[in-house]
Each structure stands twice: as C-alpha cells, then as structure tokens.
Amino acid sequence: MxxxxxxxxxxxxxxxxxxxxxxxxxxxxxxxxxxxxxxxxxxxxxxxxxxxxxxxxxxxxxxxxxxxxxxxxxxxxxxxxxxxxxxxxAVVTHYRLMNDPNGEGVIVDPSAKLEEELIVRPTxxxxxxxxxxxxxxxxxxxxxxxxxxxxxxxxxxxxxxxxxxxxxxxxxxxxxxxxxxxxxxxxxxxxxxxxxxxxxxxxxxxxxxxxxxxxxxxxxxxxxxxxxxxxxxxxxxxxxxxxxxxxxxxxxxxxxxxxxxxxxxxxxxxxxxxxxxxxxxxxxxSDDEGLVLPPKLAPIQVVIIPIPKPNEELDAKAHEIMAELKSRGIRVSYDNDKKKRPGFKFAENELKGIPVRLGLGKRDLANGTIEVARRDTKEKASQPLEGIVDHVASLLEEIQQNLFQTALDFREEHSHTVDTMEEFQAILDQDIPGFIYAHWDGTAETEQKIKELTKASIRCIPNDSVGEVGKCILTGGASERRVVFARAY
RNA sequence: CGGGGUAUAGCGAAGUCCGGUUAUCGUGCCUGCUUUGGGAGCAGGAGGCCCCAGGUUCGAAUCCUGGUACCCCGACCA
CATH class of the missing domain: 3.30.930.10 (Bira Bifunctional Protein; Domain 2)
Known part of the structure; x- marks a missing residue:
C-alpha cells in the first residue's frame, strides 16, 4: 500500500x-x-x-x-x-442560479447581478x-x-x-x-x-x-x-x-x-x-523514508506494534503501556491490524513520521523488554519495560532537540558570506545554495537587477545584523550592513 | 497570459504512427489457504462513457474538426 x-x-x-x-x-x-x-x-x-x-x-x-x-x-x-x-x-458577481432554459444543468441567473460586486478576501x-x-x-x-x-x-x-x-x-x-x-x-x-x-x-x-x-x-x-x-x-x-x-x-x-x-x-x-x-x-x-515530525506537533507521538501480530497477551501488555503513556500526556496508538505484517507497519509508520515506535513481541514479554525505535536517527534498541514511560518521555524531548539542532547545523553549513558577484553566483550554482550574506546598495533597482540575473532575492535584513561598511556586490555602491539573499519558495 | 506536453480501471503505464475478434500489463482492492522480529507467497475474483462533442468509415482508444481539463517551462506571488 x-x-x-x-x-x-x-x-x-x-x-x-x-x-x-x-x-x-x-x-x-x-x-x-x-x-x-x-x-x-x-x-x-x-x-x-x-x-x-x-x-x-x-x-x-x-x-x-x-x-x-x-x-x-x-x-x-x-x-x-x-x-x-x-x-x-476572486470576485462574486451574482447571487442566484437558474435552470438552463435551453439545455441541462444550471446557469447564472442574469437578473441576479449584485449591485456591488464582492471580493473573496485575499486578506x-x-x-x-x-x-x-x-x-x-x-x-x-x-x-x-x-x-x-x-x-x-x-x-x-x-x-x-x-x-x-x-x-x-x-x-x-x-x-x-x-x-x-x-x-x-x-x-x-x-x-x-x-x-x-x-x-x-x-x-x-x-x-x-x-x-x-x-x-x-x-x-x-x-x-x-x-x-x-x-x-x-x-x-x-x-x-x-x-x-x-x-x-x-x-x-x-x-x-x-x-x-x-x-x-x-x-x-x-x-x-x-x-x-x-x-x-x-x-x-x-523529512527524509527518503518519509515524513519526520517533531514530537510537539505529531498527532501521534508513539505507536506500539505487536510482533508478529496481535494476540491477547500482547494486547493486554500494550494497553497497559498505553495507559501509562497517556497518563503522562503522551499521544500513543496501538497498531493492532491483523492483516498487515510488522515490516509493513514499520515502513508505514516511518512514512507518517511518527517519532517513536515500540515493538512488542513474545520474546519481549519473556525478557521484560521492548524495542524502542526513533524516527529521526532510525536507531533502535531493546529497553527494559520497567521505566519505559520515563524513557519514552525523555526520548521525545531528545528527538525534538535533535531535530532542531540538525536543522540549525544544516542552516549554518549552508550560510555563506560573499563580497563579489562571482562568489555570489558560485554559491547559487551549488546543489544546495542556502543563505548568502552580502552587501547591497539599498536601492530597489539593484535588488531587482540581482534577482533578474540570479533568481535570488533579498529574504531579509536580519534584526540582529551588525553595522559593517562595505560595497554592494553588483554596483559597488556604499552599504552599511549585509543582507540575506537566497532563492526562495 | 505566452511556449511545450498529456488525457486508457483507484494509482502508474502499454496500445494510437499503420483503424479490425472479448482493450493489455503492473500495482492497489475483494475472497480463500499458507506465512509472520523490516514493505509475504499462491490461487481465484471484482473493477472501463479509452476526456467531451461532432465527423469519416462496414467498423474508431486509434483518423479528421472543435472544445475542456490537467502537467511542465517562463512572467506574477505567502
């Protein structure tokens, strides 16, 4: 599927x-x-x-x-x-329909024209x-x-x-x-x-x-x-x-x-x-396996998967764990679909970005353990069932932190400071261009010209930017601070 | 709005050039059996206005004319 x-x-x-x-x-x-x-x-x-x-x-x-x-x-x-x-x-011009006199379906009733047309709000x-x-x-x-x-x-x-x-x-x-x-x-x-x-x-x-x-x-x-x-x-x-x-x-x-x-x-x-x-x-x-959601926004934070399939014993244990997790405010679900195999469920839940997966099988019941897999790093490890709720709660926090840190590192890695158009273009030619800090003479004409030449626009002038005298990368005109360029959505 | 492309089963495609039995394949779906610690296997089954309208023809998914929708590339934008 x-x-x-x-x-x-x-x-x-x-x-x-x-x-x-x-x-x-x-x-x-x-x-x-x-x-x-x-x-x-x-x-x-x-x-x-x-x-x-x-x-x-x-x-x-x-x-x-x-x-x-x-x-x-x-x-x-x-x-x-x-x-x-x-x-x-979008503009609303009429307020009534009528049967099409010479055919099937309905047409706009021409006699129902609004005196003042209405705009569907764009804001x-x-x-x-x-x-x-x-x-x-x-x-x-x-x-x-x-x-x-x-x-x-x-x-x-x-x-x-x-x-x-x-x-x-x-x-x-x-x-x-x-x-x-x-x-x-x-x-x-x-x-x-x-x-x-x-x-x-x-x-x-x-x-x-x-x-x-x-x-x-x-x-x-x-x-x-x-x-x-x-x-x-x-x-x-x-x-x-x-x-x-x-x-x-x-x-x-x-x-x-x-x-x-x-x-x-x-x-x-x-x-x-x-x-x-x-x-x-x-x-x-997100990655090539599917969606990755930060725990704080994930509709489901933890999914429990019975291995190989649900049975009375596994159901009972799963419900016990679920109740404990819920009492800690963790959003958890139990995948007790009998028709799907565990491997399929693993892939499906990864695709949906569920942060933590708990795999529970007969081997676990015997050993008093459970398999804990995290979506962000794809690491999995067997954990003692004892204290599993604390473990999951702190893991969710860790995942939230890790996602932020990884994204921040990515941004730092792909933020560049350049002083010439050549360097500017070279950055944009990379597979992952990123943010470019450069000097700009402050005119709309230059901004427009750079956009036409490179398809990169000024995303913003950072609130915390420190004054730094320099020369505009395009015109060489005076600049008081760097601004952030990028190709944008 | 300009330029190009596509339209066939829920989804993805083949067939169209060169018209001809009952339109094909993969996947998904339904049923049954066997499986089950990382996307199972076998068997059976259901599912089609071949985008729409008109035309040519004994016969059209296929050819002709006109329409519509969608996709990609530009211009415009949170």
Missing part, C-alpha cells in the same frame, strides 16, 4: 509531492489550485493552531471573525494594498479597518488586539500543495494602537512569537528580519519576517508581521480622542502564518 518516495537527491519536488501524498497529508481537489487537507495533515494543523492560539492569548489577543466577502470598493481605499492584491482576487485588512472605525473612539478603546482564524483566497497561477494554493487556511492578527511606538512593539512581539513557535515547536530555525521595500506587504510601512532554510537550499518565508503605520487608519478614517481631547489616527499592525508552515515542516526534517 505505502509505496516508497522518490529520493530527495533525484527529484526534490517529486519527493515533496510523494511525502504529501503517501503520508496522507493532502491531495489536489476538483477545484484547480485548491487542496483537500486530509485528516492526518489537518491533525498537524490543529496542533499548530492550538499552540499558536495559546500564545496569542498569552500575549493579550482575542479571537473574532469577519466575513469572507469584502465589498469591492473597500479594497481600493488603500492605494498600495489594492495594487498588491488586485491581480489575484482582511479592509473589512476589519472599516469595522474598527466604529469600535474605536477613545484612547480607552486601545489597544485593540484581535486575531481571526480563517481561510483566504489568492488566485495563484501556479500552485503547490501547502506551499502555495489558491485557498489556504491561516490566522490573521489585526491590532490598533494609540502610538507609533506601541504598534512597532506589537509588530516585533508577534514576529518573536512566530519565531519561538517555529523553533520550539516546529524545530525549524528561522532568521528574524525585516523585508526590503519591494518585498513588503501591500500597505505596510514595514514587514518583519521569519525566514527558514529548506533542505534543498531554498528559503521559505514562514510568517510575517507588519507595521501598517497609519495607512489603513487614514484610508478608513479610524480616529480616537487622546487624553488631551485631541483627535488622532490610530497605529496598526497585522500578522499571519498559514498552512504553508506544514510545507516548511516537511522540507525541514
């Missing part, structure tokens, strides 16, 4: 598709560019959601929900915003700021800290499961503040929440940085990003946090009276991560 995946070094894109398909994460749908997230894939998303939601709550945010439809006129109120999204919007800034106008009148109403979990639609030309789809699931935070400084603080705070989530839960190291003007969110003053490096040496923008300044407040007339009875526009932020994170998770840890 579970067929092997294409090796990574043979065809990385195909490997990715094989993982998504064979690990039962998602599939293409009847609707072009839209994906069906299958239960196992959705289980990972649910764990991400739960954790992020807790982190949002801890930082003072509340959830709310705004409509999927946005009046067309709203979108055009912020000039940069409409320019950024206009080319990829919700406009409808939210149109609402915030009514919610905010006094400095006492601020800050307004709202998040929503939703789907959005961006009509993409070329799609890839999880990484880029026409419809995707995400969360979008939208906050309003009394001062510029507060908005900036919020923007950075949420970038750090995302970075913490990526590193501690996804075990995916990220660079924290700010986008250049041309890579900025449409309508933002500044866009902060977390950038991860995938196994094929391409960068993935994994989350963004925007300081929107007063752009949307002005466009939607969102004003408040301050303590001095003076009327002011509010300061705004927005921030989001999406199901794209699942793509990042796959491309950070």
């Amino acid at each position: 579970a067929s092997a995946v294409t090796p990574r070094n043979e065809d990385y894109s195909q490997w990715y598709l094989d993982i998504v398909k064979n690990a039962n994460l998602a599939q293409n749908s009847a609707v072009r560019g839209c994906m069906i997230i299958k239960p196992y894939g959705y289980g990972i998303w649910e764990r991400m959601q739960r954790q992020l939601d807790d982190m949002f709550k801890e930082t003072g945010h509340q959830n709310a929900y705004f409509p999927i439809f946005i009046p067309k006129s709203f979108l055009s109120k912020e000039a940069a915003h409409v320019e950024g999204f206009a080319k990829e919007c 919700s800034e406009t409808i939210i700021w149109n609402t915030y106008r009514d919610w905010v009148t006094s400095y006492r109403d601020l800050p307004l800290l709202i998040n929503q979990w939703a789907n959005v639609v961006r009509w993409e030309m070329r799609t890839r499961l999880f990484l880029r789809t026409a419809e995707f699931l995400w969360q979008e935070g939208h906050t309003a503040h009394a001062t510029e400084a507060e908005a900036q603080e919020e923007t950075l705070k949420m970038q750090e929440v995302y970075a913490t989530f990526a590193e501690e839960f996804m075990a995916m190291p990220v660079l924290r940085g700010v986008k250049t003007e041309s890579e900025r969110f449409a309508g933002a003053v500044n866009t902060y990003t977390i950038e991860a490096l995938m196994q094929d040496g391409k960068a993935l923008q994994a989350g963004t946090s925007h300081n929107l300044g007063q752009n949307f407040a002005k466009a939607f007339e969102v004003k408040f009276q301050d303590e001095n009875n003076k009327e002011q526009y509010v300061w705004a932020t927005s921030w989001g991560v999406s199901t794209r994170l699942i793509g990042g998770l796959i491309m950070t840890h």
Whole structure:
C-alpha cells in the first residue's frame, strides 16, 4: 500500500509531492489550485493552531471573525494594498442560479447581478479597518488586539500543495494602537512569537528580519519576517508581521480622542502564518523514508506494534503501556491490524513520521523488554519495560532537540558570506545554495537587477545584523550592513 | 497570459504512427489457504462513457474538426 518516495537527491519536488501524498497529508481537489487537507495533515494543523492560539492569548489577543466577502470598493481605499492584491482576487458577481432554459444543468441567473460586486478576501485588512472605525473612539478603546482564524483566497497561477494554493487556511492578527511606538512593539512581539513557535515547536530555525521595500506587504510601512532554510537550499518565508503605520487608519478614517481631547489616527499592525508552515515542516526534517515530525506537533507521538501480530497477551501488555503513556500526556496508538505484517507497519509508520515506535513481541514479554525505535536517527534498541514511560518521555524531548539542532547545523553549513558577484553566483550554482550574506546598495533597482540575473532575492535584513561598511556586490555602491539573499519558495 | 506536453480501471503505464475478434500489463482492492522480529507467497475474483462533442468509415482508444481539463517551462506571488 505505502509505496516508497522518490529520493530527495533525484527529484526534490517529486519527493515533496510523494511525502504529501503517501503520508496522507493532502491531495489536489476538483477545484484547480485548491487542496483537500486530509485528516492526518489537518491533525498537524490543529496542533499548530492550538499552540499558536495559546500564545496569542498569552500575549493579550482575542479571537473574532469577519466575513469572507469584502465589498469591492473597500479594497481600493488603500492605494498600495489594492495594487498588491488586485491581480489575484476572486470576485462574486451574482447571487442566484437558474435552470438552463435551453439545455441541462444550471446557469447564472442574469437578473441576479449584485449591485456591488464582492471580493473573496485575499486578506482582511479592509473589512476589519472599516469595522474598527466604529469600535474605536477613545484612547480607552486601545489597544485593540484581535486575531481571526480563517481561510483566504489568492488566485495563484501556479500552485503547490501547502506551499502555495489558491485557498489556504491561516490566522490573521489585526491590532490598533494609540502610538507609533506601541504598534512597532506589537509588530516585533508577534514576529518573536512566530519565531519561538517555529523553533520550539516546529524545530525549524528561522532568521528574524525585516523585508526590503519591494518585498513588503501591500500597505505596510514595514514587514518583519521569519525566514527558514529548506533542505534543498531554498528559503521559505514562514510568517510575517507588519507595521501598517497609519495607512489603513487614514484610508478608513479610524480616529480616537487622546487624553488631551485631541483627535488622532490610530497605529496598526497585522500578522499571519498559514498552512504553508506544514510545507516548511516537511522540507525541514523529512527524509527518503518519509515524513519526520517533531514530537510537539505529531498527532501521534508513539505507536506500539505487536510482533508478529496481535494476540491477547500482547494486547493486554500494550494497553497497559498505553495507559501509562497517556497518563503522562503522551499521544500513543496501538497498531493492532491483523492483516498487515510488522515490516509493513514499520515502513508505514516511518512514512507518517511518527517519532517513536515500540515493538512488542513474545520474546519481549519473556525478557521484560521492548524495542524502542526513533524516527529521526532510525536507531533502535531493546529497553527494559520497567521505566519505559520515563524513557519514552525523555526520548521525545531528545528527538525534538535533535531535530532542531540538525536543522540549525544544516542552516549554518549552508550560510555563506560573499563580497563579489562571482562568489555570489558560485554559491547559487551549488546543489544546495542556502543563505548568502552580502552587501547591497539599498536601492530597489539593484535588488531587482540581482534577482533578474540570479533568481535570488533579498529574504531579509536580519534584526540582529551588525553595522559593517562595505560595497554592494553588483554596483559597488556604499552599504552599511549585509543582507540575506537566497532563492526562495 | 505566452511556449511545450498529456488525457486508457483507484494509482502508474502499454496500445494510437499503420483503424479490425472479448482493450493489455503492473500495482492497489475483494475472497480463500499458507506465512509472520523490516514493505509475504499462491490461487481465484471484482473493477472501463479509452476526456467531451461532432465527423469519416462496414467498423474508431486509434483518423479528421472543435472544445475542456490537467502537467511542465517562463512572467506574477505567502
């Protein structure tokens, strides 16, 4: 049933598709560019959601929900915003169907044309700021800290499961503040929440940085990003946090009276991560045997396999171990399928990325042992049943740590510092190019030119970058610090 | 939107150039028996609008015309 995946070094894109398909994460749908997230894939998303939601709550945010439809006129109120999204919007023009008078099937009822067409949200800034106008009148109403979990639609030309789809699931935070400084603080705070989530839960190291003007969110003053490096040496923008300044407040007339009875526009932020994170998770840890999941996000952390097949004795012991593991909060399942052989189950559970496998056979019952196999290193060892729960609990932590460390080492190995275009190109010509730290003269023209020449873009200007005077690799113009280039998803 | 390609069983393919019995193979699926500490073996079985519409022909998966969908490469993007 579970067929092997294409090796990574043979065809990385195909490997990715094989993982998504064979690990039962998602599939293409009847609707072009839209994906069906299958239960196992959705289980990972649910764990991400739960954790992020807790982190949002801890930082003072509340959830709310705004409509999927946005009046067309709203979108055009912020000039940069409409320019950024206009080319990829789905538009609702009618509200009724009718039977086709000269044939079978149904047609759009031409008499049911909407007076004002509705846009399917590509993001919700406009409808939210149109609402915030009514919610905010006094400095006492601020800050307004709202998040929503939703789907959005961006009509993409070329799609890839999880990484880029026409419809995707995400969360979008939208906050309003009394001062510029507060908005900036919020923007950075949420970038750090995302970075913490990526590193501690996804075990995916990220660079924290700010986008250049041309890579900025449409309508933002500044866009902060977390950038991860995938196994094929391409960068993935994994989350963004925007300081929107007063752009949307002005466009939607969102004003408040301050303590001095003076009327002011509010300061705004927005921030989001999406199901794209699942793509990042796959491309950070998985191998040629299949998916590799960090224990903190794995829907199932431990699987117990009876060897060679279930029987009363093995079932009883397995249930005893399961109960103990569960009482420690470990998510465990028992693979008691009688039709499949152990070897098949091993391969199948590896494909699904389950972090720890426990093999329990008659030999083990006799010896008071159990076979413990870890997914990340594929090591297996016989362990005494006595104290197995403690052993598994600490092994899960160790795996979580190891995945992060391995990914971090990989990123360090594939981060380069160069000073000339020749060196720059040489790095990009490698099989696994990675991040390139180089000087840039700060102009959009140079950035564009480099992108055209090399297909590498500026991923970010790292938050922690130290000032270092240098010369732009393309123009030789003055530069005050290195920026990070990479080919990107 | 430009350039190229593909469409046959759940999935992957052969057959199409050169029209001709009942459309073939692998895999998966169902049943039974034997197996079982790393993806089992044998036997039997089910499963098809050969993308859609029209045309040529005694006869079309195959030839012709028109459509649709999907994939790859560019431009655009979380």
